[in-house]
Amino acid sequence: MRMMHVLGAAVLALGLNGASVAQPQRAPAAAAKRWVDVVVRTPEGGYRQGNPNAPVKLVEYGSRTCPSCGRFAAEGMAPLRAEFIASGKVSYEYRDFLIHGAPDLALALVNQCVPAGRFFPVLDAIYAGQSGFAERLDTFLKKSPQVAEGYQKLPPPQMATRFAEVMGVIPFMKAHGLGEAQARKCLNNPALVQGIAKTHADGANLHDVQGTPGFFVNGRAVRAFTWDRLQPELRAAGA
DSSP states (O other): OBOOOSOOOOOOOOOOOTTSOOOOOOOOOOOOOOGGGOEEEOTTSOEEESOTTOSEEEEEEEOTTOHHHHHHHHHHHHHIIIIIITTTSEEEEEEEOOTTSHHHHHHHHHHTTSOHHHHHHHHHHHHHTHHHHHHHHHHHHHHOHHHHHHHTTSOHHHHHHHHHHHHTHHHHHHTTTOOHHHHHHHHTOHHHHHHHHHHHHHHHHHHOOOBSSEEEETTEEEOOOSHHHHHHHHHHTTO
């Protein structure tokens, strides 16, 4: 989607049997590391899933309200995780790019308020519910354009809260483990707002991101917006 500003975040055990000479025991095999369960927040303000030393590093600049990002989430994330991230060959980092302003900010803020290990399940759920958020937002904009314009003049935390209310984000997040009081606290967190805004600005100013999804493979921007185009890029990079 092109940039557009529609609306101005082992235990190792050794058993000894009395005084007898113990036979060497084989240590239990360590459980294979599940790379898809390894999630950390990065210095760039994104969230990375997978092997931090993966030979192929994939970064997506994404917008939770972008239909093209929603399509990639629906079509690409399952095979990306199953084949590439789980093998340890690819790490995947999601960074926020607020292509639609306030609605994106609202969703980014509450998504970043869950524990790191829950970030991607909640992100997946947000994309799965994208059409519902869009419908509620569209209805509001059509019925109350002047109110929407007024919301855009509010400080970012208050603006994000108003649009979260419009889109039904607060009850949605309650169903995903983030209570209303905590959700509202996150939406009104200036430091969190600033962090997300910086990630967006760095994407635009340092990496020339102009639309979403914007993919980078080992630091190189690739002209791929769908899974069928991104997959060959990963393989060509050695995944």
